[in-house]
Amino acid sequence: MKQIFKKIMIPLCSVILVTSCNKDFLNTQPLDKAAAASTWSDASLSEMFITDLYNGIGEGYLQQNSLDDQTDNCLFNFGRQAINESAISPSNNGGVLGTMEWGNMYGKIRAANLSIENLGASKLDAAVISKLKGQAYFMRAYYYNQLLRYYGGVPLIKSTYTLSATDFTKARNTYAECVTSIVGDCDSAALLLNGLSMPSGRANKAAALALKSRVLTYAASDLHDKAKASAKSTVVGGFANYELLGYTSGDQASRWAAAKAASKAALDYVNNGYKLDLTAPQSAADAMADHTKLGLSRGGAEVEAYFGKYYINAATDDWGAWYPRNNMPNGYHGWSSVEPTQNLVDSYEMMDGTPFDWSNPTHAAAPYENRDPRFYADVFYDGGTWKPRTTDGAAIDPFGELQFGTYETGTAGAGVPYFGIDTRNSNIENWNGTRTGYVIKKFMDPNPAIVDMNQKQEVPTILLRQTEVVFNYIEACLATGDEATATTWLNKIRFRAGLPATTKTGADLVKLYRNERNIEMLVEDQRFFDARRWMIAPETLGNKVRIMVITGKLKAGKTVKTYRYSKDNYTYDYHVQNLESGVENRTWLDKIYFPPINLDEMNKNKKLIQNPGY
Numbered sequence: 346m347k348q349i350f351k352k353i354m355i356p357l358c359s360v361i362l363v364t365s366c367n368k369d370f371l372n373t374q375p376l377d378k379a380a381a382a383s384t385w386s387d388a389s390l391s392e393m394f395i396t397d398l399y400n401g402i403g404e405g406y407l408q409q410n411s412l413d414d415q416t417d418n419c420l421f422n423f424g425r426q427a428i429n430e431s432a433i434s435p436s437n438n439g440g441v442l443g444t445m446e447w448g449n450m451y452g453k454i455r456a457a458n459l460s461i462e463n464l465g466a467s468k469l470d471a472a473v474i475s476k477l478k479g480q481a482y483f484m485r486a487y488y489y490n491q492l493l494r495y496y497g498g499v500p501l502i503k504s505t506y507t508l509s510a511t512d513f514t515k516a517r518n519t520y521a522e523c524v525t526s527i528v529g530d531c532d533s534a535a536l537l538l539n540g541l542s543m544p545s546g547r548a549n550k551a552a553a554l555a556l557k558s559r560v561l562t563y564a565a566s567d568l569h570d571k572a573k574a575s576a577k578s579t580v581v582g583g584f585a586n587y588e589l590l591g592y593t594s595g596d597q598a599s600r601w602a603a604a605k606a607a608s609k610a611a612l613d614y615v616n617n618g619y620k621l622d623l624t625a626p627q628s629a630a631d632a633m634a635d636h637t638k639l640g641l642s643r644g645g646a647e648v649e650a651y652f653g654k655y656y657i658n659a660a661t662d663d664w665g666a667w668y669p670r671n672n673m674p675n676g677y678h679g680w681s682s683v684e685p686t687q688n689l690v691d692s693y694e695m696m697d698g699t700p701f702d703w704s705n706p707t708h709a710a711a712p713y714e715n716r717d718p719r720f721y722a723d724v725f726y727d728g729g730t731w732k733p734r735t736t737d738g739a740a741i742d743p744f745g746e747l748q749f750g751t752y753e754t755g756t757a758g759a760g761v762p763y764f765g766i767d768t769r770n771s772n773i774e775n776w777n778g779t780r781t782g783y784v785i786k787k788f789m790d791p792n793p794a795i796v797d798m799n800q801k802q803e804v805p806t807i808l809l810r811q812t813e814v815v816f817n818y819i820e821a822c823l824a825t826g827d828e829a830t831a832t833t834w835l836n837k838i839r840f841r842a843g844l845p846a847t848t849k850t851g852a853d854l855v856k857l858y859r860n861e862r863n864i865e866m867l868v869e870d871q872r873f874f875d876a877r878r879w880m881i882a883p884e885t886l887g888n889k890v891r892i893m894v895i896t897g898k899l900k901a902g903k904t905v906k907t908y909r910y911s912k913d914n915y916t917y918d919y920h921v922q923n924l925e926s927g928v929e930n931r932t933w934l935d936k937i938y939f940p941p942i943n944l945d946e947m948n949k950n951k952k953l954i955q956n957p958g959y
Contacts, residue, residue: 385463388473395460395477398484399546401453402654403444405806406870407665407788411683412442416872417885418863420684420781420929429886431934435944435959445495447946450488451502457485458505479537483548483556486530490560493523494874497939497956498589501526516952519588521595524564531557545655546805552652554611555809561607562817564592565600565824566878568938573597577880580935584957590939598825605821611814618811619646623840629696632718632843639812640722640787642805653807666801674725674747674784675777676738676766678798683785683868685724687891687921690783692860693717698845703921712919718843723867725749725784727765727895728910732793734766738773741766744909749782750895752908752915757899763908780928782893787868812838813871816862823855831858838865877938887933890924934958 384390406412414421415428427439443449460481464474485503492499500515501523518526534553543549567573568581569591575582587593592600620627620635627635638646642653656666664671673679691701695708696715703709713726725731727749734742742748748765755761764770769778790802815834822831828850835858836846842865849857859879863872876882897915899905905914936958947953 385467386469388469391464391467391469391473391477394456395480398453398456398460398481399654401444401449401484401488402808403442404663404665405444405654405808406868407654407668407804407806408442409664409667409671409680409682410440410442411785411868412870412873413868414683415886416876417686417888417890418689418867418872419785420686420890420924422681422684422777422780425929428937428940429929429931431932431937433937433940435941435947435955438940438943441495441940441943445491447492447496447943450492453488454485454502455505457481457488458503461485462505475537476541479534479541479553480548482530482537483534483553486527486534486553486556486560487548489523489527489530490556493520493527493560494563495940496942497591498523500950500953514950514952517589517954520564520569520591521588524560527560528557531560545650546653548652551611551615552809554607554614555651555811555814558604558608558611558814558817559809561600561604562820563874563878565597565604565821567880568878570597570600574880578935578938580957581938586954589954590956601821601824605818605825605827608814608818608821612811612818615651615811615814617648618815619649620841621811621815621837623837626840626843626845629718629843632841633722635841636719636722637791640804641790642807649810649812650805650807651811652809653805655805656801656803658801658803665806666803668788668804669790669795669800669802670798672785672789673796673798674749674767674779675769675774676734676742676748676771677732677796678735678738678774679784680774680777680798681767681779681784684779684781685783685785686781687783687893688888689867690720690724690726690893691891693720693864694844696843698839698847709919717864719864719867723785723787723864725767725786727782727893731786732791732796735796738766741773741907742909743907746910748908748910749779749893750897750917752897753899754905754908755899756904757901760899765908780892780924781890782895785868807869812865813869816858816865819858820862823858828854835861880938882938883933883935886937887931889931890929891921892924894920894922896920 384394410421411419413419415426427433427437433439461478464478464481467474498517498520501518502515506513531553534548535550538548538550538553541549563569567577571582571587571591571593574591581590584590619639635646638644639649642650654665656663658666669679671680671682675681693701694717695701696717701708701716713728721729725747727747729747731745731747733739733745748767750765752763752765753760754763766773767778769775771778788804790804795802815838819831819834832847832854838861839846847857862875876885896918900914900916903914939956941956941959942953947955
């Protein structure tokens with residue numbers, strides 16, 4: 346009886362409430378939301394709406410699972426990457442980062458469309474409208490480019506749907522149409538934001554010009570030229586709808602000329618950069634310090650930052666702020682999430698500008714000596730120094746040195762094996778130990794107080810910076826036959842890194858440029874796309890992960906109680922081998938040039954055409 350009574354009384358109460366209350370009851374606005382008319386007539390509310398547009402960028406390269414984990418640069422410590430094994434499919438995308446996830450990006454694009462439409466009819470001050478609208482154009486361009494460089498051409502939706510619409514589906518636009526649209530939005534953003542001083546983390550004219558440089562550099566690349574793509578891949582070049590992936594008409598030379606002009610315009614507008622005016626290599630110590638500053642966006646290097654996400658520990662709990670916990674070695678109670686591979690480590694030159702070579706006895710005997718200074722800023726390696734350990738770690742390693750190997754302790758001839766504190770055999774969080782023999786150091790705050798997994802850092806993730814524009818300009822110069830200018834700018838980067846000028850030409854210069862780009866912008870979400878657009882993925886991304894195995898044997902007559910790196914006490918053996926296949930078995934198939942559109946999106950929009958190979 347009680348259940349029946351309740352079911353009867355609920356609608357009865359509803360009737361009483363409706364008939365006995367004021368007739369405006371149903372028109373009451375929600376208390377936690379502003380009406381559209383109020384939003385776009387109030388500068389503060391409009392600003393809040395635009396601010397929310399930025400939430401789609403996620404953590405950028407400070408994600409726990411970096412995009413570089415899906416390249417030959419790094420290995421993810423927690424689970425196999427389906428994309429690395431060419432095992433992704435429309436029903437298993439292998440974990441797409443939020444800032445490239447289809448639904449998330451279109452949600453923010455719709456918000457940008459709303460902003461542009463409503464600001465166009467707003468009666469706010471013209472200067473306010475220009476500032477807000479410029480940001481909306483930039484964010485729409487940014488999010489469309491995130492989709493474009495991941496999937497290829499996508500549906501261009503530049504106005505909001507209404508409830509009266511009869512069809513919410515739309516076919517994919519061609520790659521060329523998407524590029525034109527994004528470039529147009531970049532131009533609009535640059536015009537509207539011209540002369541405005543914007544807070545850190547906000548779109549500005551420099552960011553709009555830098556994004557245009559990126560878009561046109563990608564567009565000119567081999568992956569997006571039908572003739573070049575067809576010569577290198579039948580899966581991509583033979584796709585019946587190649588217009589969704591690249592250009593089927595026009596010439597690549599003209600596209601490179603456009604990329605060159607866009608990059609030069611961005612460089613001319615900013616007309617600065619961090620230590621890009623050196624005429625000779627700086628010292629190794631200064632080069633290492635400067636590369637660290639660039640990663641932290643501090644100490645003067647913040648002039649490089651055009652656009653990014655910033656953290657305030659007191660106000661945020663984002664994963665990007667937890668970068669130390671996610672990535673410090675396990676001996677510091679970190680998770681060692683992003684682990685550089687030996688493939689990457691071998692790509693760092695010697696200080697004299699020659700390649701590292703395992704067949705060189707001097708190199709093989711001391712692989713971490715006299716290397717490119719950026720190596721020491723980027724990578725935690727065996728014997729390298731870092732911060733004082735936490736209390737439990739200091740009892741094992743009072744010296745604050747990285748231990749990724751197995752060493753003897755005791756007396757030579759009767760030594761016992763000691764497993765380094767930062768290995769998977771450590772007694773501190775061994776399940777988080779590195780598998781490659783390295784852990785990422787770049788972006789790690791050197792503050793000695795941040796050594797515990799419960800502490801965050803305030804290092805921003807910079808999504809567009811001057812160094813990328815410099816590299817884009819170099820690449821376009823190389824593609825258009827202007828080797829002299831390309832070499833001049835490449836040497837600017839090398840001098841800042843403490844390396845000698847290059848005199849290479851032709852294919853050797855292109856190879857050096859690509860290596861410099863990868864090292865200088867390591868773990869900045871570049872390699873994932875670069876190896877694809879250059880169509881070198883089979884011989885790079887498809888490589889097996891190589892790892893380092895280190896053993897230290899006591900020299901005759903030596904006795905050691907507490908291990909510390911010492912060439913006086915130890916003979917070290919550095920052995921390179923492939924990662925065991927049970928952890929990850931990398932395989933490259935050409936369908937991975939363009940990941941699949943999620944099956945749910947395909948089912949919702951029957952006009953979509955799936956990418957090749959799926």
